[in-house]
Amino acid sequence: MIAYNKTWLANLLLQNEVKQDLQNGCITDAEFKAIAAKYPVGFYTPNLFVRVGLFILTCVIISFSNGLLTLLLASTDLIETPAWFLVLGIFSYAALEFMVNSNHHYRSGVDDALLFISACLFATGFAILFYHNKAGMYYLPLTGMIFLLNLYFTIRFADVLMATVSCIALLAFVFFGWTRIIPGGLTTVPFIMMLASAGLYWLSFSYNKKVPFIHYQNCLIIAQVISLATLYAAGNYYIIQTLSDELNGGRASSSIPFGTVFWVWTIGLPLVYVGFGVKRKDTILLRTGLLLIAAAVVTFRAYYHILPVDIMLVIAGAVILGIAYGVMKYLKTPKHGFTYAETNDPNLMDHLKIESLLVAETFSTAPSAPADIGVKFGGGDFGGGGSSSNF
C-alpha cells in the first residue's frame, strides 16, 4: 500500500484543513501553531520552485548515470535487450523507495522525478519487449501492462500523473480489447466505451468520499475528469464518424447509424454536465462541462458552416461576456450558496501573477512589430493555468 508515512499524511490533511480556517479568520494563529505542533508532519516538502529545481536536477543525475552505466557495459549483449531498460527502471525505482522511506521525501521533486523516470523506463522496456514478439497484437498487451504498472505506482505513491496514465491505459485497453477480439467490435465500441467510462466515473466518484481512500483524493479527481471526457468522446459525432470511416477502409461516409443519437449526445452531454455541476456544486463536473461546450461547438462547426468564422467569434465573445456579466449581476449578493467573490485561499498562482503573463502572451501585439524577441525571452515560462489573481 501507500509508501509514505500514513500518520504524517493524515496530519498533513488535517493541517491543510485547519490552515483554511486560519485564512478565513475562524481560528487564531496561536491555535494553529498548537495544532501543528500536536500533529506534526515530518515529510520533506519544499515549495514549488525548489521542487521544480530538484526535479530537473534529479533528471540530470539519472540520465547521466544511466548513460554512464550503459557506456561501461557497452561491450556486453545486455544493453541490446529490452531487459536493459527494465534493469535501469529497477534501479530508479530502488532509488525512489530509498528516498521516500529513509529520507522522507514527499512531493519534493526528487521523488516526482524518480517516479516519472522509472515509469518511463519500464514502459519503454515493455514497448520494445512486445514489439519484438510480432503476433499482430501489439497495443493490447502493452496498454494492459502499462495500466497494471501505473496502477501499482498510483497505489504506492498516490501520484496524479500516474493515475492519469493508468486511467487512459485502462480505457485504451478496453478499446483495443473490444475491437481486436470481438468480431465487428468497431460498430459497438462506442457503447462499450460509454459503459466503461461511466463505470470508471461512478467508481471514482463514489470512492472519493470514502475514508480509506482519503489519500487518493487527487487521483480520484483526475480519474473523474478523464472518465467524463472519454464518456463525452465516446459519443462525439466527429469521433464516431472518423472511426466508422476507418471501419469502411478509409472511405468517407456521409452518415452513420444512430446519427441522431450521437448528435444529441454531442450537444446535450456538456449541458447535462454543467447542469449537474451547478446542482450538486461539483467543481469537476462544472469545469469539464464548460470545456466540453467548446468541444461541442467545434464539432458542430465541422459539419455545418452556418456563419463565417469571424462573425461566429464576435457573437461567441459577446455572448460569453454577456453571460459572465449577467451571472455577476445575479450573484452580487450570494444566492443559493453561490458567490463570485474570491475564496480566501491564497493560491500559488497569485505569486507568479500568471494571469498577467498570460495577458502579455496572448495580447502583446504592436504595430509593425518585426522583432518581438523580448516576448519570447520572458513570456513562455509558465504557460497554462489561470489564476484568481486580483490585478
Add this chain to the structure above:
Amino acid sequence: MTDPLYNTLHAEGLLSDDSYEKVKQRKQNPLFSVHWELKTLLYLGVLLLTTGLGILVYENIDTIGHQFVLLFIALVCAGSFAYCFKNKLPFHAEKVKSPNTAFDYILLLGCISFITFVGYLQFEYQVFGLNYGLATLIPMLVLFFSAYYFDHLGILNMAIANLAIWMGVSVTPKQLLLHSDFNSETILYTYLLLGILLLIGAYATQHFGFKKHFKFSYQHYGVHVTFISLLAGYFHYYDSIISAVFMLGVFLLAYLVYQDSLKNKSFYFLLLVVIYAYIAISSLVVRMMIQVGDIGSFYLLSMYFIGSAIGLIFLLINLNKKLKAA
C-alpha cells in the same frame, strides 16, 4: 472528515470555544465560489471578441471603408477608457484594488483597441511615415501610463513587451524591415541594455516604494533577458577573449540577483540564479572537456554532471532552509 475532526481538536483543548463556534458556522453554510470560472469566461470573451472583430475588419475592408473601421475602433477605445476614468479608485503609490471584476477587462479592451487603432493608422495611412520608432513609442507610453494609473499588472506586462519591440525597432529599423536581416551583435547589445534597464526598473520600484507590486514583472523579464543575452554573448564571442567578459557578467548578475532574492525571500529568482549559473559553469566545464577530447573526458563529463547535480540538490535544499529561517 470535518466534524469529528473539530470535535476532537476542541476536546483536546486546541481550539477555543469561540473559534470552534466560528468554524462550525462556516461549515454550515459553505459558499461555492464561481470566481475562477467567471474570470476565465471574461478573459475568453475579450479574446474571442477582439479576434473576431480583427478578422471581420480584415475581411470586409473593401466594403465598409477605412474611416468607418477606424471610427468604430476609436469608439470602442474611447468608451472603455471613459468607463475606466469614471469608475477608477483614486491613484495611490501603493497597490490599488480594482473597483470591480469587469474593470480590469474593460481596461484591457481599451488598451488593445488603442494599439489596434495606432497600428491601423500607421498601416493604412503611414501617419508616422517610416518613423517606426515613433509608431511603437506612442502605444508603449500609453500602456505604461495605463498600467501605473489604473494599477493593472497585465497592461504593465504588455508595456514591457512593447518596450522590447520599440528598442528593437528603433535600433535597427531599416535592416530589420527591409532585409529582415538580424544583425546579431546589435540585437545582442540592445537586449542586454533592455534587460539591464528592466533590472534597474525593478530596483527603483522597490527602492522608491512606488507601486512595489510591479517589481516582480520588471524583475521577471529583466532577469531572463539579461541572463540569456549574456549567455548568448558568451557563445557569440566564443573564440575571442570578450567571451570572458560576458562570463564574468553572468556571475556578477547571479551574485546580485542572489543577494536580492535572499533579501526578498523569493524562491523563484533564487531558482533562476541557480539554473542560469549552472548552465554557465557547465558550459565552461564542457568547453574544457572538449579540448581534452578523448573517451576518458566523456566519462569525466558524465561524472561531473552526476556529481554537480547532486551537489546542487544539497545546495537548493540548504538555500531553502536558509530562506525559511531568514
